[in-house]
Amino acid sequence: MASADSLEAEVITSNERFTVTLIISALKAMQALMRLTGLSKTDVINRSVQVYGFLAEQMNDGKEVLLRDREGNLEKVHIL
Structure with missing residues (x-):
């Protein structure tokens, strides 16, 4: 099995083509x-x-994702 470092180097040095099937909610979000x-x-x-x-790395480091509205109220974002 390849290490994470070698996979990262592979992604950086080449483009890859994928075929994906999006679920309805992902398709609507993309549109x-x-x-x-x-x-x-x-x-x-x-x-x-x-x-x-980026968000996964930050959360893995113990950070939280927060949204602040115009009034300054904070809401924690939960990404499953």
Whole structure:
């Protein structure tokens, strides 16, 4: 089995093509993101994976994801 470091190097040095089947909620979220951002499906998926990776690393380090509304109220985000 390859180590995480070698997999990371592989991802950085090459593009990979995938075929995925999205569940309905993920498809709706992707379509909403495309409308909101004007990005392509590929760009939405690439950015989504990057953001999820960043958040997973931060949570793994013991950090929390919080949202602050305009009034300054905080809400903890739970990512399952």
